[in-house]
Every structure is written in C-alpha cells, then in structure tokens.
Amino acid sequence: MPKAYRWNLVCKTTLFLLCLILWAGCSEQSNQAPVISSMSVSPQSAGVGDYVQLVAVAIDANANDTLVYAWSTTGNQGTFTDASARVTNWLAQVTGDFEFSLTVGDGQPSTTATANITVGEPSIGSNPSTGPRRDSVRPKARASR
Numbered sequence: 001m002p003k004a005y006r007w008n009l010v011c012k013t014t015l016f017l018l019c020l021i022l023w024a025g026c027s028e029q030s031n032q033a034p035v036i037s038s039m040s041v042s043p044q045s046a047g048v049g050d051y052v053q054l055v056a057v058a059i060d061a062n063a064n065d066t067l068v069y070a071w072s073t074t075g076n077q078g079t080f081t082d083a084s085a086r087v088t089n090w091l092a093q094v095t096g097d098f099e100f101s102l103t104v105g106d107g108q109p110s111t112t113a114t115a116n117i118t119v120g121e122p123s124i125g126s127n128p129s130t131g132p133r134r135d136s137v138r139p140k141a142r143a144s145r
Contacts, residue, residue, distance in 0.1 A: 010099070017095060024090075026078045031065070031106070031108060032060065032109075034058045034059065035057045035059050036104065036113040037059055038055075038056070039056050039100075039113045040053075040055045041100060041115045042055075043119065044117055045080075046117065046120070047092065048077060048093060049092065050122075051080070053087070054088050054115075056102050056113075058086075062106065065107065067086075067106055072103075073090065073101070073129060074101075077093060077094055077095040079091045084098070091128060092117075092119040094119065095119065096118075097118050098116065100114060102115075
C-alpha cells in the first residue's frame with residue numbers, strides 16, 4: 001500500500017472519529033434541566049391534622065420531554081397524597097418546622113427547589129379522617145428557587 005494512500009486513510013479515519021465524538025458530545029448537552037418557575041405551599045403554617053396544598057409549575061426547554069415530579073420533606077414526616085404529582089396535598093402529623101423539597105427531572109438532568117412550613121398544635125375544627133377544613137387550603141403563592 002503506498003505511503004500517500006495510508007496517510008490519506010489515517011486522516012479520513014481520524015476526521016471521522018473526531019466528528020463522531022463531537023456529534024455525540026453535542027447531542028448529550030442538548031438536554032437542558034427543567035426550570036421550576038414557581039412552587040407554592042398553602043397555607044404556610046398549619047396545625048397537626050391539617051392538609052397543606054403543594055403546587056409546582058415547571059417548564060422544560062425540550063418540549064418532547066416528560067417531566068417527573070418528586071416531593072419530600074425533612075425527616076419524612078407527614079403523608080403526601082401523591083408525592084409524584086405536580087399538585088399534591090400533605091397531611092401534617094407532628095409539630096415542627098419542615099422543609100419541602102421538590103425535584104423535577106426529565107431523565108437527566110434534574111432541578112430542585114425548597115419551601116418551608118411550620119406545623120403547630122391541632123387547629124380547631126381539623127379532622128384528618130375527613131380531610132382539610134374548608135379554610136385550610138387558601139392559596140398563598142410563594143415562589144422559591
């Protein structure tokens with residue numbers, strides 16, 4: 001095989017591999033993390049036995065991506081009606097200060113936001129077996145990033 005031909009083949013192979021590496025790197029970087037544009041906790045203080053409504057609004061630059069939501073709280077206290085929903089309720093079961101954490105992802109990468117709540121003694125009229133009092137889910141918007 002002539003030397004010029006081998007050199008040409010090496011150059012073309014190297015160029016092909018570099019293009020392939022660049023293309024693979026660009027395609028992985030095109031997936032942007034979702035953005036949590038707002039997260040509300042309503043009410044921001046509650047009593048044991050009260051339900052708290054949590055609402056998230058998230059957007060993703062990749063329109064075809066499906067967003068996955070995951071709610072949690074410090075110490076895993078309380079109960080979520082659906083910890084993987086965009087809108088959920090949380091039943092306060094013990095007193096204290098708690099931090100809600102919301103992670104929103106689209107496969108890779110994900111983003112997280114937090115919000116705080118104070119839970120006091122049981123409110124007059126709250127009954128966990130029948131759900132929230134009529135006045136315990138008044139909307140109070142609070143955005144957090």
